[in-house]
Amino acid sequence: MSIEAQTLHRETFILNLGPQHPATHGVLRIKLTLDGEYIEDAEPVIGYGHRMHEKMGENRTYAKFLPNTGRMDYVAAMFNTHGYVCAVERLAGITVPERAEFIRVITAELNRVASHLLWVGAFLIDLGGFTPLLYTFDDREQILDLLEAVTGARLTFCYYRFGGVCNDIDDDFIAGTRKFIAHLRSRMPMYHALITKNIIFRRRCEGIGPISAENCRKYGATGPVIRGSGVAYDVRKAEPYSIYPRLDFNVPVYGQGDCMARYLVRMDEIVESLRIVEQALDRLPGGPVMAEKVPRILKPPKGDCYFNVESARGSFGVRVVSDGTDKAYRMKLRSPCFSNLSLFQECSRGMLLADALALLGTLDLVIPDIDR
Amino acid sequence: MSLSHEFIMGLVRLTLYVVGLIAFAAFNAAYLSLCERKVPAWFQLRYGPKEVGPFGLLQPVADGVKLLTKQLLVQKGSDVLLFKLAPVMVITPAIMCLAVIPFSETLGARNINLGLLAIFSFSAIHVLGTMLGGWASYNKYASIAAARVVAQNIAYEIPLLLVIVALVMVTRTFNLHEIVAQQAGAFWHWNIFRLQASPLMPLAFLIFFTCMLAESNRAPFDMIEAESELVAGAFTEYSGMGFGLFFIAEYANIVVGCSLATVLFLGGWHCPFGLLPGLHWFMIKMYVLCFAVIWVRWSFPRTQFYGLLNLSWKFLIPLAFVHLMLTAVMLKLA
Amino acid sequence: MPINMLKTKFAEIAVCVAATPDTPSAPLVTETAHAAKGYDLDVTVPADRVTGAARIMDEAAFMLEAITGVDWMAEQQFEIVYDYTAVALGARVVVRARVPRATPELPTISRIYPGANWHEREAHDFFGIVFTGHPELIPLLLPEDADFHPLRKDFGA
Numbered sequence: 001m002s003i004e005a006q007t008l009h010r011e012t013f014i015l016n017l018g019p020q021h022p023a024t025h026g027v028l029r030i031k032l033t034l035d036g037e038y039i040e041d042a043e044p045v046i047g048y049g050h051r052m053h054e055k056m057g058e059n060r061t062y063a064k065f066l067p068n069t070g071r072m073d074y075v076a077a078m079f080n081t082h083g084y085v086c087a088v089e090r091l092a093g094i095t096v097p098e099r100a101e102f103i104r105v106i107t108a109e110l111n112r113v114a115s116h117l118l119w120v121g122a123f124l125i126d127l128g129g130f131t132p133l134l135y136t137f138d139d140r141e142q143i144l145d146l147l148e149a150v151t152g153a154r155l156t157f158c159y160y161r162f163g164g165v166c167n168d169i170d171d172d173f174i175a176g177t178r179k180f181i182a183h184l185r186s187r188m189p190m191y192h193a194l195i196t197k198n199i200i201f202r203r204r205c206e207g208i209g210p211i212s213a214e215n216c217r218k219y220g221a222t223g224p225v226i227r228g229s230g231v232a233y234d235v236r237k238a239e240p241y242s243i244y245p246r247l248d249f250n251v252p253v254y255g256q257g258d259c260m261a262r263y264l265v266r267m268d269e270i271v272e273s274l275r276i277v278e279q280a281l282d283r284l285p286g287g288p289v290m291a292e293k294v295p296r297i298l299k300p301p302k303g304d305c306y307f308n309v310e311s312a313r314g315s316f317g318v319r320v321v322s323d324g325t326d327k328a329y330r331m332k333l334r335s336p337c338f339s340n341l342s343l344f345q346e347c348s349r350g351m352l353l354a355d356a357l358a359l360l361g362t363l364d365l366v367i368p369d370i371d372r
Numbered sequence: 373m374s375l376s377h378e379f380i381m382g383l384v385r386l387t388l389y390v391v392g393l394i395a396f397a398a399f400n401a402a403y404l405s406l407c408e409r410k411v412p413a414w415f416q417l418r419y420g421p422k423e424v425g426p427f428g429l430l431q432p433v434a435d436g437v438k439l440l441t442k443q444l445l446v447q448k449g450s451d452v453l454l455f456k457l458a459p460v461m462v463i464t465p466a467i468m469c470l471a472v473i474p475f476s477e478t479l480g481a482r483n484i485n486l487g488l489l490a491i492f493s494f495s496a497i498h499v500l501g502t503m504l505g506g507w508a509s510y511n512k513y514a515s516i517a518a519a520r521v522v523a524q525n526i527a528y529e530i531p532l533l534l535v536i537v538a539l540v541m542v543t544r545t546f547n548l549h550e551i552v553a554q555q556a557g558a559f560w561h562w563n564i565f566r567l568q569a570s571p572l573m574p575l576a577f578l579i580f581f582t583c584m585l586a587e588s589n590r591a592p593f594d595m596i597e598a599e600s601e602l603v604a605g606a607f608t609e610y611s612g613m614g615f616g617l618f619f620i621a622e623y624a625n626i627v628v629g630c631s632l633a634t635v636l637f638l639g640g641w642h643c644p645f646g647l648l649p650g651l652h653w654f655m656i657k658m659y660v661l662c663f664a665v666i667w668v669r670w671s672f673p674r675t676q677f678y679g680l681l682n683l684s685w686k687f688l689i690p691l692a693f694v695h696l697m698l699t700a701v702m703l704k705l706a
Numbered sequence: 707m708p709i710n711m712l713k714t715k716f717a718e719i720a721v722c723v724a725a726t727p728d729t730p731s732a733p734l735v736t737e738t739a740h741a742a743k744g745y746d747l748d749v750t751v752p753a754d755r756v757t758g759a760a761r762i763m764d765e766a767a768f769m770l771e772a773i774t775g776v777d778w779m780a781e782q783q784f785e786i787v788y789d790y791t792a793v794a795l796g797a798r799v800v801v802r803a804r805v806p807r808a809t810p811e812l813p814t815i816s817r818i819y820p821g822a823n824w825h826e827r828e829a830h831d832f833f834g835i836v837f838t839g840h841p842e843l844i845p846l847l848l849p850e851d852a853d854f855h856p857l858r859k860d861f862g863a
Contacts, residue, residue: 015512023600037516037677047847054832055856090744126600128591128674134416200592200673217769217793219821231793238796239740306744306789306798308771317789321776330857334772334789342824353516354601354676371847 026367057331079311100164163291209359223314228262230255402432442612458505459617506606517605534692552640
């Protein structure tokens with residue numbers, strides 16, 4: 001800012017962005033203090049969709065809490081259920097049959113692709129481009145159809161059980177998934193031509209909304225946000241779980257830390273997830289999909305444990321404290337969006353309103369996941 | 373006797389033209405808005421409106437009825453007079469611009485010598501209307517949009533006028549009829565290909581088209597509406613037909629802009645191959661341009677506000693200046 | 707920083723269990739099996755030392771993952787659990803502190819980890835734990851006039 005501008009009388013005003021606003025993708029309010037169109041302060045106000053899932057986890061049995069997990073991050077519901085069942089399995093010492101582990105990874109990665117596709121479309125809407133949303137929804141629809149056939153749900157999946165999955169996949173699913181992988185791979189060049197190479201898109205993303213790796217660490221931002229800041233942190237690699245260590249996949253990392261980097265990370269992750277699904281399908285073993293002798297009413301031994309999975313938005317963690325009864329004594333759900341949003345206030349300072357909304361878009365927020 | 377007869381006939385003619393132009397503007401708004409839903413539906417692998425009438429052709433009627441039945445809400449604290457005046461101030465100039473457009477050799481409300489100038493004077497008013505509407509709304513989003521619309525339109529008026537000045541230097545007239553008449557014959561006689569006047573003529577057309585998009589606040593320059601940032605920008609507080617008038621004005625402005633581009637650069641009513649000149653050629657060219665406007669909107673994301681201003685001040689204006697100088701030099705040499 | 711180096715550092719600030727006839731007094735710093743517990747180091751510090759623990763974690767370039775409360779009604783105590791993870795190592799450290807239920811107060815770590823701001827506000831919402839020195843300890847997820855703390859075990863729900 002020049003010296004003249006500093007000495008001029010400056011007046012700021014407060015703008016309440018939300019709780020109902022097209023760019024917030026849900027009931028999120030951001031209290032903006034604006035100087036013209038420049039942001040002086042942006043304070044996210046959350047909790048509009050708060051349902052106290054953690055208390056619900058304490059007053060019902062472990063199995064009865066399963067459907068709740070799909071209702072937090074409803075765009076990528078598989079991961080929440082995955083984190084939760086793994087945490088309880090770790091506490092109760094249940095081993096999952098190999099086929100079930102494969103199916104879990106296949107369905108979770110398909111869910112990641114669906115989530116990223118939805119994000120790409122929604123992000124372009126944030127930037128004022130409408131058409132890509134319809135294309136990504138078209139592809140996402142095919143994933144939902146596939147998952148519907150095995151899980152019975154299209155959005156709030158509740159597919160995993162303690163000790164496995166509730167339904168085996170069939171040949172139709174395998175054939176359909178292979179077809180879909182080929183289809184989406186052939187569509188990726190189209191997306192890059194339509195979006196990545198678009199000059200306006202590049203102008204709106206390159207160099208916009210930089211987030212430093214240090215800020216990611218201090219605020220606990222994970223997932224594509226930290227990978228867009230040049231840190232190759234992926235729970236699937238850092239703390240390998242399920243069958244991920246046996247699969248060959250890369251963690252896309254871009255160092256610029258801007259909106260473009262976060263966009264490219266997600267686009268590359270779609271491709272990597274397809275690779276994971278393909279490998280898992282190739283090596284899919286036979287056998288049961290549920291562990292034997294999982295008691296109907298689970299009573300894990302006293303103690304606590306932590307489990308986190310790489311959700312489509314970052315590290316989703318579950319801390320279960322058990323007092324030896326059939327209900328959890330304490331259930332902490334660490335949602336990635338919560339931490340990712342918390343850095344918005346610091347990173348958006350001094351930005352223009354339109355750019356800040358691009359930054360907000362690349363954080364990939366699902367509001368019920370923040371509010372829980 | 374003869375004088376009063378002439379006077380009456382003139383009055384009838386005038387009334388017919390006024391009604392005709394308003395009807396033309398409204399009809400275009402209605403069916404361009406349907407195109408705005410059908411064309412992207414075709415881009416986006418969906419149907420678009422198809423329930424009302426065959427192929428959804430009566431959808432605009434249903435939309436109009438809906439808008440008319442809505443209550444006109446005026447926000448507490450807003451400037452009621454300006455708030456209600458703004459939609460009128462936006463739509464009137466757009467329709468008035470149509471008065472000087474020569475649709476064919478014989479069809480045109482007024483053939484005045486300063487037609488081009490009249491259009492630019494009128495089209496400047498709608499900016500004021502939008503700005504006042506946003507300001508009078510007593511809404512922060514609308515105020516931001518009002519500030520944006522002024523900056524945007526000032527920035528884009530300049531390259532637009534520079535291109536027009538160069539064109540007027542070549543054609544030596546402000547009369548739109550004459551400008552079209554000069555382009556008689558096949559398409560290489562059109563101003564867009566008048567390379568002997570300035571080799572940058574096709575570029576001048578692109579500058580004109582870009583500025584026209586920005587002037588009519590169309591995506592990717594729809595800063596005043598920018599629904600992912602400013603909800604509905606300057607129109608946030610408008611409901612019912614107040615909003616409807618802004619809507620009609622947007623399409624009327626597109627029609628005026630595309631008509632003007634047709635007249636100035638694409639040979640107006642002349643056939644590209646020198647055959648059968650007439651209204652139909654004008655309409656074809658105009659609607660192809662309108663299609664392009666819709667096409668652009670549904671293909672591109674929105675620009676940033678400063679990106680928009682940078683494009684004008686750092687790129688389009690210097691380019692338009694180069695074009696102007698080149699035209700002057702070429703004219704002097706010829 | 708390897709886990710055993712962290713272990714010695716934490717040993718200086720951790721709570722010591724009183725010596726029993728069988729075992730000598732020892733700091734509560736336990737290495738745990740990641741596969742069984744999900745974390746590699748379990749540290750219990752006095753409530754006023756959580757900032758010191760945060761500083762150790764910050765120096766070791768750990769990321770703050772979450773701050774949680776646990777209501778131990780029977781012992782009339784709140785346990786505050788800090789989850790840290792090392793981005794580079796994939797290692798995880800749990801720092802615990804206990805405060806009495808009657809006066810649940812402990813210092814904030816939001817000056818070391820700004821991300822702790824929201825986590826501490828959340829713990830304040832749910833348990834009524836007061837983080838002294840916190841810049842704005844107002845409800846985050848609960849309504850702004852909420853005077854209840856739903857995750858306390860004596861909260862009727």
